[in-house]
Amino acid sequence: MVSELLLSGKKAEHIYALDSWVENHYKTLTDNLIPHTIIDSEILEKISTLHSPNQTVAIVAKDNVEWNLKEKLGNGIFLVLDNLQDPGNLGAIIRTADWFGVSGIFCSPETADVYNPKVVQATMGSIFRMPFYYVNLEVLLLNNTHYVSYAAALGGNNVYEVNFSSNALLIIGNESKGISEKLLNLCSHKIAIPKFGNAESLNAAVACGVLLGLMKR
Amino acid sequence: MVSELLLSGKKAEHIYALDSWVENHYKTLTDNLIPHTIIDSEILEKISTLHSPNQTVAIVAKDNVEWNLKEKLGNGIFLVLDNLQDPGNLGAIIRTADWFGVSGIFCSPETADVYNPKVVQATMGSIFRMPFYYVNLEVLLLNNTHYVSYAAALGGNNVYEVNFSSNALLIIGNESKGISEKLLNLCSHKIAIPKFGNAESLNAAVACGVLLGLMKR
Numbered sequence: 001m002v003s004e005l006l007l008s009g010k011k012a013e014h015i016y017a018l019d020s021w022v023e024n025h026y027k028t029l030t031d032n033l034i035p036h037t038i039i040d041s042e043i044l045e046k047i048s049t050l051h052s053p054n055q056t057v058a059i060v061a062k063d064n065v066e067w068n069l070k071e072k073l074g075n076g077i078f079l080v081l082d083n084l085q086d087p088g089n090l091g092a093i094i095r096t097a098d099w100f101g102v103s104g105i106f107c108s109p110e111t112a113d114v115y116n117p118k119v120v121q122a123t124m125g126s127i128f129r130m131p132f133y134y135v136n137l138e139v140l141l142l143n144n145t146h147y148v149s150y151a152a153a154l155g156g157n158n159v160y161e162v163n164f165s166s167n168a169l170l171i172i173g174n175e176s177k178g179i180s181e182k183l184l185n186l187c188s189h190k191i192a193i194p195k196f197g198n199a200e201s202l203n204a205a206v207a208c209g210v211l212l213g214l215m216k217r
Numbered sequence: 218m219v220s221e222l223l224l225s226g227k228k229a230e231h232i233y234a235l236d237s238w239v240e241n242h243y244k245t246l247t248d249n250l251i252p253h254t255i256i257d258s259e260i261l262e263k264i265s266t267l268h269s270p271n272q273t274v275a276i277v278a279k280d281n282v283e284w285n286l287k288e289k290l291g292n293g294i295f296l297v298l299d300n301l302q303d304p305g306n307l308g309a310i311i312r313t314a315d316w317f318g319v320s321g322i323f324c325s326p327e328t329a330d331v332y333n334p335k336v337v338q339a340t341m342g343s344i345f346r347m348p349f350y351y352v353n354l355e356v357l358l359l360n361n362t363h364y365v366s367y368a369a370a371l372g373g374n375n376v377y378e379v380n381f382s383s384n385a386l387l388i389i390g391n392e393s394k395g396i397s398e399k400l401l402n403l404c405s406h407k408i409a410i411p412k413f414g415n416a417e418s419l420n421a422a423v424a425c426g427v428l429l430g431l432m433k434r
Contacts, residue, residue, distance in 0.1 A: 088305060092420045101413030126416045160434045196318030196433060199343045203309045206426035209419065213427035214434070216413060217377050 002058045004125030006032070010060065016047065017056035049117040062115055063132075075167050076103035077215060078147065082137055082183055083110045083174040084204060090114065091122020092205035093172070098126035100212040105132040106140055106169075137171075141186040144169065149187040151179050152211060154201070156190030164215045172208050219275045221342030223249075227277065233264065234273035266334040279332055280349075292384050293320035294432060295364065299354055299400055300327045300391040301421060307331065308339020309422035310389070315343035317429040322349040323357055323386075354388075358403035361386065366404040368396050369428060371418070373407030381432045389425050 005012060006028050015022075015029065015036040022029065022038050029036050044053050079097055084090055090112045097105060111134070112119060120127055141149060148165040152172050171187055173179035184190070193202065193210050202210070222229060223245050232246065232253040239246065239255050246253050261270050296314055301307055307329045314322060328351070329336060337344055358366060365382040369389050388404055390396030401407070410419065410427050419427070 092423055095416050095420060096423050098414045098416035099410075099412055099419050122420075124417065129415050193316075193430060194433070195316055197315045198346050199312050199315035200341065202316050202426065203312060203339075203422065205420065206309055206313050206423055209423035210426045210430035213410060213430055216411070217431070217434075 001120070001125055002056045005058055005060065005128050006034075008125075008128035010128050013059040013061060015056060015058045016044070018044065021055040050121070073146075074103060076101070077166075077168045077170060077212070078103055079105045079208070080137060080140070080149075080169050080171040081105060081107045081111050082171060082179050083108050083177070084172065085112055085175055086204070087112050087116045087118035088122050089175065089203065089205045090116075091119040091124075091127075093208050094119070094123040094130050094132075095126045096205065096209045096212060098123075098130050100216055102130070102212070105130060106137060107132060107134050108137045109134055137183055138186060141169075141183065148189065150189045150191050150211075151184055151187035152192070152207060153179055153184060153190045154192055156192035159191045159193050159211060159214055162189065162191055162214075168215065170208070170211060170215065172204055175204050218337070218342055219273045222275055222277065222345050223251075225342075225345035227345050230276040230278060232273060232275045233261070235261065238272040267338070290363075291320060293318070294383070294385045294387060294429070295320055296322045296425070297354060297357070297366075297386050297388040298322060298324045298328050299388060299396050300325050300394070301389065302329055302392055303421070304329050304333045304335035305339050306392065306420065306422045307333075308336040308341075308344075310425050311336070311340040311347050311349075312343045313422065313426045313429060315340075315347050317433055319347070319429070322347060323354060324349060324351045325354045326351055354400055355403060358386075358400065365406065367406045367408050367428075368401055368404035369409070369424060370396055370401060370407045371409055373409035376408045376410050376428060376431055379406065379408055379431075385432065387425070387428060387432065389421060392421050 002015065006025065012034050015034055016039050017036060018041060019038050022036060044057065048057050079093065079102055094105065114127060114132055147167045147169045149169040149171060152170065171179055171183065193207060219232065223242065229251050232251055233256050234253060235258060236255050239253060261274065265274050296310065296319055311322065331344060331349055364384045364386045366386040366388060369387065388396055388400065410424060
């Protein structure tokens, strides 16, 4: 993760790492004037949130994303997450979005914090590349004129028969409650992945992956 | 989960549950002669593996699946998991397989235990419906004449251009190492999900979902 951070060009405030790690990254650390301290594995274990910390911990300033509705976001697919709660799901969704070249992620204020350590870990580095914005989703959709919005909802149209716009908002709802009724009514299309077996639903990150995989086909 | 168990027709050896739960399921419990004991929430917390147990705990015998290679398995899609390690991934894969109507799952002996509580929980009940077999995967593939085998591997053929057989084995590998070289050489096709962004890889359960979503389109 910390290597990915350095590759992404984002600034680390300070890096604490084992001797060997600093040695392997010495050029990057010095070229970019990144403050760093060599520590031993005992201290690493104390300062890390992981049960078995790897080699290094970085302190990074949170992205303070100010975005107003007037600002043009450009073309592409954006994800819209309505009250997604599970950190593992959120992390996997950010990673999946990064794989499929999603342009950014909008989260409702109640959605899990992207800086939750479990989220950060599950993104496998994609958190440093994926822009995200915590906004009022109803206001977002009410003011949207540029994108076609697709809500993932049970009972929606068969996704295999949908011709997706390349300028799209894909809306994913809460793990148990789905998308709120109010938001659902603001979406132009309701889409669903056909069920061939007996499970009651799909995991939110898996459903998001299936939909992005079909949107990009 | 326990309600799903009762619905699936599988036998519970014994059910321990709060008064209210037993009341709600009284007909099923008595009709099927399922032994049950009413407990209070304090005892429930002690016997459950969950931090916040819901209402009930069931004791269920493990499926003792004996399967030999000569046995015909019928048509359809089967998953083949090579050394999959993360319980959350395995559970999500079983749930996804159940959604897409997969006929069964073969696991290498080193794959995580499907009876790991985290796996069971992540399946959301699909564990009671999905047949699984722990077998030597090389022997399975060497003896396979009926199914076309598709290995999910970086550098494989673009999955969007593959015409899938309806009698298929979909092979998913270990989270970090992928499919073992030996097994990969026994597969008829290598397939990959095209990357449009920058993530290094996809979560194994998400990748499995994307592939099944495309196989069933």
